[in-house]
Amino acid sequence: MHCSACVSKVEQALSAVDGVLMVAVDLSSKSATITGGAQPNALIKAVKDAGYESHITEGQMETAGKQKKDSISQIQQLFPLFLIFFYITVFSLIINRSNFQLDDFMYDFMGLFYIVFSFFKFLDYKNFPASFSMYDPIAKKLPLYGWIYPIIETLLGLSFLLRYQLLISLVATIILLGVTTIGVTRSLMDKSEIQCACLGTALKLPMTKATFIENLIMILMAAWMLLHSDFYTIL
Secondary structure, eight states: OOSHHHHHHHHHHHHTSTTEEEEEEETTTTEEEEEEOOOHHHHHHHHHHTTOOOOOOHHHHHHHHHHHHHHHHHHHHHHHHHHHHHHHHHHHHHHTSSSOOHHHHHHHHHHHHHHHHHHHHHHTTTTHHHHHTTTOHHHHHOHHHHHHHHHHHHHHHHHHHHTOSHHHHHHHHHHHHHHHHHHHHHHHHTTOOOEEOBTBTTSOEEOOHHHHHHHHHHHHHHHHHHHHSOHHHHO
């Protein structure tokens, strides 16, 4: 690079690479600082296609490698969550294998979801409220809510499995998980590095989009049942 036009050309080339959030090109040192999760090879190719030679220093390669390892580590940490979802889905299908009805499948799925997730919260019950209050808006304002939340989940789980007071349980699911999802969304947007208390604190799961998705699945199921069920028959 020899002039400001070269700097602009390199910046445009690097900015177009997937995963690049910010680019700062320094003409005096003939170097560029890239913020984001772009692949090193893609960055080198972009500069080469723009007509310039480039390389990534060993330290920068280590940083890129560390980001990749962190991503793999996060997937490994979330594996228990994915596995639990898989088992809940399979058992819900098994329960309804003889006469499959979508409504019954959803009730059993939601029931097992609450029972299993509350079980893991009770494994480290004394530490759950503090972790939960890190992102749940109600638990932040009312500490007692964090202590009774696992109990509420257990009762909701039993309600769905026993088909008892379903209307109340569906409305409660939308409200409680809706509020929690607001807190989860804020944490994700702020990029807060906190634990997800969805499976308690024993497994030390990180807060990721998976938490948002699991809550959204339950909310959508509850909303679907409210819209497609006869309130008089499920009370």
